[in-house]
Amino acid sequence: MIKFPVYAFLTGLYFSTLQFCYLILLQINISSAYLTFMIITVSWLTGSIIGLWLENLNRKIGLVCWGI
Secondary structure (H helix, E strand, O other): OOHHHHHHHHHHHHHEEEEEEEHHHHHHHHHOHHHHHHHHHHHHHHHHHHHHHHHOOOOOHHHHOOOO
């Protein structure tokens, strides 16, 4: 068992924020247009939220989410 769960949570929060910031910086520097940057960012965040909220993500739901 984790001796100090608050430290584990804060460490995870720190590294997830760091990863998110590096992703945003990478997208800003690679993308040549603001519209492309926003489309990629919104799509990534939407996919992450859908993946976290749906407990039973099967093939049919995945295809509907992708618009196929």
